[in-house]
Amino acid sequence: AQTVTQSQPEMSVQEAETVTLSCTYDTSESDYYLFWYKQPPSRQMILVIRQEAYKQQNATENRFSVNFQKAAKSFSLKISDSQLGDAAMYFCAYRSGFNTDKLIFGTGTRLQVFP
């Protein structure tokens, strides 16, 4: 069975600085997808970024980028130029590429942003 591990329950960063959130996963599959979701206090889960396992190039979305290390099964999220609005719970998630609906979530990292 696949598992997703987020080893940092809480992180903090100063506004305008850079922070990296860690995520590791365990799978024997070769085809899969990885996602980072953000959940602010408003409750909605918002997709931040996604990565296809077959792509070697790391995904980037504006200030958000990932460091995808397939061999190490690592999928960290880097947030550059942190903003107060980035404060939220961040969940890493895994989805099999073999015709399944399940998103397997990590336990989450709470990010605080200080002015």
Added chain:
Amino acid sequence: DTEVTQTPKHLVMGMTNKKSLKCEQHMGHRAMYWYKQKAKKPPELMFVYSYEKLSINESVPSRFSPECPNSSLLNLHLHALQPEDSALYLCASSQSDRATNQPQHFGDGTRLSIL
């Protein structure tokens, strides 16, 4: 603004009440999901509907009864709930269960409290 709309936003009910949670999306998605999320925990998958048919039931107690009247609507009927069922209930949708690279889009959730 969320593209997945959930009503009500908050619900307080007694253990003998019957109520329903509603979810609506107009993105043409053919897969819809119910999740339960306890405080400071990741979402837990409850049900998946694919093309209006129940495709996954994660051994959810029968006091939760899902219904998918059409491709845009998803209901969760509640009856005889227990205090431990108090949680945030999230609805999500995605293009289809076979489009595994497509992310799930989440609603704002319904905060349910059982007295």
